[in-house]
Amino acid sequence: MAEEVKMTVCGLCVWHCPMEVKLSDGRVVSVESKGFKGCPRSLTSPELLYHPDRLNYPLKRVGERGDNKWQRITWEQALDEIAEKLKDIRDKHGPEAVCISVGGDNHCSGEYLTRFEYLFGTPNLMSHGRVCLMPTMLTSLIISGWVIPWPIIRPETRCFLIVGANPSMAAWRLWRRLRKAKDEGLKLIVIDPRLTDAARLADVWLQPRPGTDAALLLGMANVIVNEGLYDRDFVDKWCYGWDRFVERVNEYPPEKVEEITWVPADKIREAARLYAMTKPGICFEAMGIEHARNSVPAMQMTLILPAITGNLDVPGANLLLEPHPRIRLAADIEGSEFISPQQKRKAIGGEKYRMFSWDMWDRVGAEYKKLTGRPLSYYYLGGVGHPPSMWRAITTGKPYPIKGLMTICQNPLLNFANAKLVYQALKKVEFSVNMDIFMTSACQLADYVLPAAGHLEKSTMGHGGNMSPLVEAGAKVIGPLYERKDEYYLYRELGLRLGQEEYWPWKTLEEAFDYRLEPMGLTFEEFVKEKGGYGFDNPWLRHRKFDEPGFRFGTPTGKFELYSTLMEEIGYDPLPGYNEAPRTPVSDPERAKEFPLYLLSGPRARYHYHSQFHQIESFRKRYPEPIVQINPEKARELGIGDGDWVWIETPLARVKFKCVYFDGIDPRVVSAEHGWWYPSEPGEEPSLHGLWRSNINAVVDDDLDDCCDPQSGAWTFREQLCKVYKAED
C-alpha cells in the first residue's frame, strides 16, 4: 500500500487551520487539524469527500421546478447553455437583471467571481457578508479608515470584553487562547443574553435585553467619560467630535440604561471600570450585535470604546490591520473599474441603505488608498446587492426585474431570513444556476446544478481580501473526483463564452494564484512547497502606527471620528445612539401580547456549520434534533417539559424544535438553532429535503423597514418576537 502524507489548509470553516492529510493508495483515509486538534468537523473530511450523495456531474432540470427530475449533461453543454441564457437576459433586460448570490467560507475564490460579475456588468452581487462582519468592517472604515481593529490576544493582554460572541462554539482557536489567558489572570467581561461558556468564565457577565447593546455600551461610555477613565492624550490628539460625543453619552446615565437594557446600573459601572482600568484590553464583537435591527450604532461603540480608552493599536489590544505588502490583493483582481458608475448605482438596495452604496464604498476606498496606497476589496465587503430587497425585486419586478440568479456555495433557503419569500423568489426567477457540493433544497429549485470540487479537492489561498497582512495557502490534495470543478473554472469558462477572453489569461486557479504571488517572487507551488502543501506568510505586524510621522486615520478629518462626517453627509446620525426597534414589547405592545418572547436564532453549535454537515451519519446520531433553549421557569409556566417538542411561531409560520431547559437565559427570551434540514428526506416538493419542519428562518422576518438596519440594511436574526407552545411528538 502506498502511504502518503500531505499538508494543506482545512477549507471547512472560516478558521482555515493547517491540516495534515493521510492518503493510502491515492485515497484520503484520515486528516489531522493542526489548528484545532480533534475538531470534529475536520474529522469528517474523508466522509465528505466520498459521500454517496455528493454532486458529481452537471445536472439539467427536466421536470418542473421542485420535481427532482434531472438529466446528466456535460460541462460543455452546461456552460454553453448557461452563457447563452445570461447573454439573452443581458440583451433583453440589461446586465443588472442577473443577480449573483454567494455564501460560505468554503473558498469560493470570491475575487474571481467579482471579476466575472463586473465584466458582465451587474452590480447585483449579494452575500451573507451583509449580516456577517462586513457591516462592522464598513463602519470601521467609515469612522476610522482602517479595516477592523483585530483582537489578537498577546501576553500583554489583561482584559477581554466580549460583546455578543460565543467563542467556545464559534471560534475554537480563540477560545483556547482565551482560556489560557484567563488562567494567567486575564479579566473577562461578557455581554450576552445567554450564559455561554465564556459568560461562565467571566469576571462580569451582563445579560442584556436582545438588541439593546448600543444603549448598554453608551452607558459604559457614560461611566468612562464621567469618571475620567478615558485616555486624554489619545482623545485630544486623535479623536474628532469629542464634545458632541460627550453630550450624547450624557443622555445615557446607567440608571436610564438599566431601564432600556434590563442590566442593573451597578453592573454597567462595574464592567465599564474594569474594562477601562485593566489595560491593555481587547473588545471583541460578533453576531450577537451584528444580527440586530440597530446594529450600526452598537458597532460604532465597539470601535469607539477601544479608541477612547487607549486600546487601539497598542500591543495586547485591538490592532489596526494593514494589507499584505507584497501580494496582489483581492481588489487588484476584482477590477471594479470594469463596471461603469451608472451600472454601479443600480445596485438593488443601495438607495435605501446608503451605507452599503457604491458611492460610500468609493469614498472609503479613496481614503483607504490614501492611507495604505492599496485598493479596497468590494467583494470582501459583502456585495452591494441587498438580499431582502433582491427577493422582493424578483417576486415583484420592482424597482426593475431580476431575471437570472446564480447561487454559489450558499444555502439561501436555510440561511437567509424570510425563507418563504426566498422560496417564492427561487420559484419565480426566470433562470437559475446553483453550484454546490450537495443537492440542497435550493438546488432542487434551480435549472442547472453544477458539482463543486470541495475541501481537499481544490487549492486555496486566503488572505482575507485587504483585511489582514497574512497570506495563507493550501494545495489541493486530491482530484477533483468525478466531474467536480472548482469555482474558478466556472467563472473563467463563462467569461470566455461571454466576450471576456482577454481578462482570463490564467488557465487554472493555481495559475491565477501565481499571478497574485508574483510580487513576492514566488509561484503558488513554491509558496506551499516548504511545508508539503501549506504556505503562510505574515510579515508585518507593527503597533502604535499613530506615533509614526505622517500618520492619519483614513477619514475626511484624518482623525478617528467619534462624530462621523461621512455618516452625516449621507443623512444618518453621525453619533452612535440607541433607537428602540419597531417590533419590540416596548414599541409594539400589541404584537407582544400575542408574541411575547424574544427569539434569538442561530447560536453556533459544535457539530454544524450553518446548514452544513447534516449528511454526516455520526453527527446525526449524536445530535439528532434541533434545539431551542427555554428558561425552565417560563417553560413550566407554558406547560412544556424538558425534552418536549414545541412549536415556535411568528406571524410568518411555525416550526418544530426540541425544548432544552436552560436557566442561563432570561424567561422572556428563547434561543433556537438555525440551519436544520434533513438531506435524506425526499428532494421533491413539498418536502425539499425536510426544509420546512425546523427551519428557523421560516419564522424570522426581513421586513425592509421593521427588521433591517436603516443604515446598513443588515437584518435581524436575534430579536424577533415569537410564541412557543407544546407540540405533538
Ligand SMILES: Nc1nc2c(c(=O)[nH]1)N[C@H]1C(S)=C(S)[C@@H](COP(=O)(O)OP(=O)(O)OC[C@H]3O[C@@H](n4cnc5c(=O)[nH]c(N)nc54)[C@H](O)[C@@H]3O)O[C@H]1N2
Ligand atoms: N437564523 C439565522 N440565520 C443565519 C445566521 C444566524 O445566526 N441565525 N447566521 C448567518 C451567517 S453569520 C452566515 S455567514 C450565513 C451562512 O450562510 P451560507 O453561506 O449559506 O452557509 P452554509 O450553510 O455554510 O452554506 C454553504 C453551502 O455551500 C455548500 N458548499 C460547501 N463547500 C462548498 C464548496 O467548496 N463549493 C461550493 N460551491 N459549495 C460548497 C454547502 O453544501 C452549503 O450548501 O448564515 C446566516 N444565517
Ligand SMILES: Nc1nc2c(c(=O)[nH]1)N[C@H]1C(S)=C(S)[C@@H](COP(=O)(O)OP(=O)(O)OC[C@H]3O[C@@H](n4cnc5c(=O)[nH]c(N)nc54)[C@H](O)[C@@H]3O)O[C@H]1N2
Ligand atoms: N461551529 C460553528 N462555528 C462557526 C459557525 C457555525 O455555523 N458553526 N459559523 C461561523 C460564522 S459564519 C460566524 S459569523 C461566527 C459567529 O460567531 P459568534 O457570533 O461568536 O457566534 P454565535 O453563537 O452566533 O454567538 C453570538 C452570541 O450572541 C448572543 N446574542 C444574541 N443576541 C444578542 C444581543 O442582542 N446582544 C448580545 N450582546 N448578544 C446577543 C448569543 O446568545 C450568542 O451567544 O461563527 C463562525 N463559527
Ligand code: SF4
Ligand atoms: S473545521 Fe474549522 S476549526 Fe475545524 S479544523 Fe477545519 S478550519 Fe479548523
Ligand SMILES: [Mo]
Ligand atoms: Mo457568518
